[in-house]
């Protein structure tokens with residue numbers, strides 16, 4: 001069924017897989033092969049919040065080399081290259097191993113049950129499921145108390161704005177405040193950590209005690225996890241449900257299909273439509289010469305719909321088996337939380353379909369543009385009769401087959 005709900009980038013996809021946008025002053029890459037190649041290119045640096053500039057930065061600041069973004073954000077390993085990136089990523093990577101993710105499954109499923117059990121007649125998938133679920137999981141992984149969970153959404157949104165529009169004073173004020181609040185929550189939580197290595201704060205606290213990282217890296221990495229783990233997942237739950245509703249395929253979702261379907265939904269309309277890099281040296285691609293200092297936007301969502309790589313890419317096919325999408329990136333910065341994200345989304349979908357076999361959109365999804373990031377605020381569904389499986393625990397799909405990275 002050829003459908004396409006709300007993809008913003010399709011108009012730029014087909015003409016040129018690599019092109020310079022002179023209005024924005026950036027390179028835009030949409031081809032799957034080219035995005036993959038550039039994601040592993042050693043001359044493209046992840047330190048773009050510090051060094052990358054758009055035309056807007058030039059106009060607003062009047063100079064190209066102002067010191068950009070908060071110190072704490074510059075510490076995020078996501079925005080660092082080797083060797084600092086590998087050192088910090090390696091520290092917390094064990095938290096996201098397959099066995100750790102499996103151990104989180106009961107917590108995730110109980111959270112879904114807890115959130116859905118009280119729902120009657122209508123559900124706002126965002127505020128009643130996706131947002132609280134992703135917030136609780138982020139708190140759990142970091143080691144923040146669950147009372148902090150209701151603050152995660154605002155923190156994540158203010159930090160996201162800071163990353164894209166740090167030339168606006170109000171954005172800087174709010175983003176800085178969010179980072180300070182996270183620092184405070186981290187210090188409060190650290191005083192109660194037992195130190196068994198089960199949370200990010202325990203691992204990072206120990207590394208700091210042993211002199212392996214600086215004190216500021218503890219709160220910095222916690223704020224990275226808020227940013228990287230919250231909106232990505234909550235928005236994607238909303239997008240996944242929206243895609244299934246728009247394509248009329250809700251009733252084809254079964255627990256057995258969910259593991260592969262999550263990846264097809266990620267391919268079809270991911271929440272992280274683009275990642276950025278800044279050229280450290282000249283890079284040649286498809287006959288273009290990207291100059292040192294140029295900002296490069298790698299359009300993951302467009303690449304996942306590249307007709308040169310995939311048949312009928314604009315079709316959401318619930319039976320497609322395609323683990324090779326770029327929704328979690330590629331190469332050294334491949335999403336650390338991919339297994340956890342898949343678990344959360346699968347549990348959310350499972351929780352919904354096991355309770356309500358028939359749902360319909362109560363109103364069009366409500367989106368909020370927020371300094372370059374589009375946030376899904378509300379996705380209200382009218383829900384049908386509860387199915388008999390609703391009262392039981394959400395069972396795990398019989399054969400979880402997460403595609404290997």
Ligand code: HEM
Nearest residue numbers: 078228229232233236272275327328329333335336337341
């Ligand atoms: C559907 C949900 C998610 C999507 C689509 C997603 C997507 C991505 C993408 C595309 C990257 C690569 C960034 C780059 O190359 O610059 C990334 C990195 C990352 N993600 Fe996710 N993510 C999701 C959920 C999560 C969750 C739940 C967590 C943890 C709680 C997480 C933690 C991270 C971290 C720490 C990085 C940085 C990795 C590095 O720089 O080495 N993500 N994610």
